[in-house]
Amino acid sequence: MFAMSSPCKPDLHINEPQNCINDLPNEVLEYVFNLVSPYEDLKNCSLVCKKWYLGVQKFRVICTRLPPPDLTFPIAKRYSHSTCVHENCMYVFGGCTSTSTTFNDLWSLNLNERCWLRPLTMGNYPTPKACATLVSYQDKLFLFGGWSHPSPYPIFQAWKLFNELHVYNIESKRWSSMVHSTEPPAMAGHSATIQGHLMVVFGGLHKTGDHGLRTNSNDVWCYDIENLVWTKQATTDNRPAARFGQSQVSLDKTSLIILGNIA
Incomplete structure (x- = not known):
């Protein structure tokens, strides 16, 4: 502990070294x-x-195994959920289970206190889905795409792909559905990052036509967050191979890395 001398009293030890x-x-x-x-x-x-x-x-951060976080509000087991970090919280949306259940719940994990919280959200809720992307920009979360897990009964149900874009306002705890005249095709397993004021979406499993056909893609779509406009980005011929389930990492406002491939 460091003590500061009072400005109203003379320092009687002026010749002594002062620690700081x-x-x-x-x-x-x-x-x-x-x-x-x-x-x-x-x-x-x-x-x-x-x-x-x-x-x-x-300072080097070393990964270690810590005790489980506070499970006063336990989050259900899931996979293929969407996650992103905003300030001091990790947000988790949706996902599915091995019993063919798909979620549309939103959870936050306080990274300091390591406790889960499910915000009481309002507004236009997203469809239950997995393999969507979730990114943060300023005080909002952007959820795009995804697919619904088919139930085993009745049999022969197909997966359903989505091109829905929902925005979650962290301050007001409200979901909003965004509708545009030009939109990407329905997709899942794509990747997304924020590059400046753009949400850049790459690849994924795309729906083609109205007959349930699906194909891997290497298209790039950009959502201008400031102007609320979707654009299919023109690229050079030397594009990454069509894929889904890849990782996408932002390097700066103009550059990103695509890693991994499920052809």
Whole structure:
């Protein structure tokens, strides 16, 4: 703990060295950084002073197995759900189970406190779906595409693909359905990232025609979030192979990486 002398009293020990937070040895800083969460708390530590900022930049986050998070509000087991991170929360939407159940619930995981919360949402709810994409932009989440898991009864039910775009306002906790004159085809297993003010969507399993036909795609669609317009992006001939189930990572406002392939 560091004590500050009162400005109303003369300093009687003016010749003695004055300690400050910059005098903490690196070993103590390393110990402090290991005690805090690697998310919002570690970011706040970098604002203390220049030395702490440089220390956080060099700090290595090591993955370890931690105790399960607080399950006061347990989230059901699922796979092929959609996730994204906004500020200090990870959001999870939908997904399906091995018993042919598809969800349209939204959950948030506080990354500092490691506790689940299901927001009481309002508005136009998305269809229950899996293999959709969920990205964050400012104070909103954008959910696009996906497919519904076919039930085993009655038999011979086909998967249903969607081209729905829903926006979730984090502050008002409200879903909104977006309808446009030009829209991408129904798809699932695609990938998406935010590049500047664009949501860039690549590939996926696309619906072709009205007869239930589906094909892998390597098309690029862009949604202009500021102007609320979909555009099919023209690209060079040297495009990635058609695929679905891939990962897409944003490098900066103009560049991204596509990784993985299920042809």
